[in-house]
Amino acid sequence: MxxxxxxxxxxxxxxxxxxxxxxxxxxxxxxxxxxxxxxxxxxxxxxxLLAKSYKGVSADPKTWLPVDSLQKIAFNTLRDSVSAELSTELDRIDIRPQKGMVKFVFADHYAGIQLDCTTGQVLHIETxxxxxxxxxxxxxxxxxxxxxxxxxxxxxxxxxxxxxxxxxxxxxxxxxxxxxxxxxxxxxxxxxxx
CATH class of the missing domain: 1.10.287 (Helix Hairpins)
Incomplete structure (x- = not known):
């Protein structure tokens, strides 16, 4: 017991x-x-919740713009199309070789910019x-x-x-x-x- x-x-x-x-x-x-x-x-x-990853013109890295040129385009897009007040400090640059696309992810906010690696064209602005x-x-x-x-x-x-x-x-x-x-x-x- x-x-x-x-x-x-x-x-x-x-x-x-x-x-x-x-x-x-x-x-x-x-x-x-x-x-x-x-x-x-x-x-x-x-x-x-998660933006679609868009496809660029070419998956061939020989045709791509330099990363610093793409970064300038991303920063200008952020200032002109999202807000001039937001920080441009990057968390990461996510290159998708098979899609010919690059994502710029920022450290201090939740905006993201997808660019075509070859043309630098803005493919998508995401939250x-x-x-x-x-x-x-x-x-x-x-x-x-x-x-x-x-x-x-x-x-x-x-x-x-x-x-x-x-x-x-x-x-x-x-x-x-x-x-x-x-x-x-x-x-x-x-x-x-x-």
Whole structure:
């Protein structure tokens, strides 16, 4: 009988941990779930979350303009067609050789410019919604907002949420399996008494 009482006490303890974690971190789990779902569907969103990658005139790099010329075109396009107030600091230059296209992705905002590598023609001006969603998903949004290079908030956020998810899984399994085991033990003991 003592064994059943110990298991019941452990079950109540796990239920308390599960409840406290769930209540405390509910909002963050909801953000991770919704943003994860959106990120999973971004390529199938019809250009709403992730812009289509357009195709340039030629996939032959010998015909392409130099990267610095393409960069000047991207910066001018950003100033003239999006906003003169936005920073031109680049996060990355994403060259798609098979498409003959280059994307300029900016560090301080979510605008993106796609250019034809051969002609320098603007193929698309995009709002990179998926980048924003990704920053919400992994917690780096606050680091970007406060301009923290080492990303301490992202590290803390992902550590807390990862450990919480592990604890949720363990306590959830025990909450599922524990009562079944206690019931089985009670049935076994009552059968022995008869």
């Amino acid at each position: 003592k064994d059943i009482k110990d298991r019941s006490r452990r079950l109540r303890f796990y239920r308390k941990i599960h409840g406290v974690l769930g209540g405390t971190l509910f909002f963050f789990f909801l953000i991770i779930a919704v943003t994860g779902l959106l990120l999973g569907w971004k390529k199938h969103s019809g250009g709403v 990179r919604r998926s980048d924003f969603i990704e920053k919400l998903h992994d917690g780096s949004y606050l680091d970007a907002l406060i301009k923290l290079d080492e990303q301490p908030f992202k590290l803390l956020y992902t550590s807390i949420m990862g450990i919480a998810l592990i604890l949720f899984s363990v306590t959830g399994f025990y909450l599922y399996y524990g009562p079944k085991r206690i019931r089985q033990e009670k049935l076994t003991r009552s059968a022995k008494l008869v």
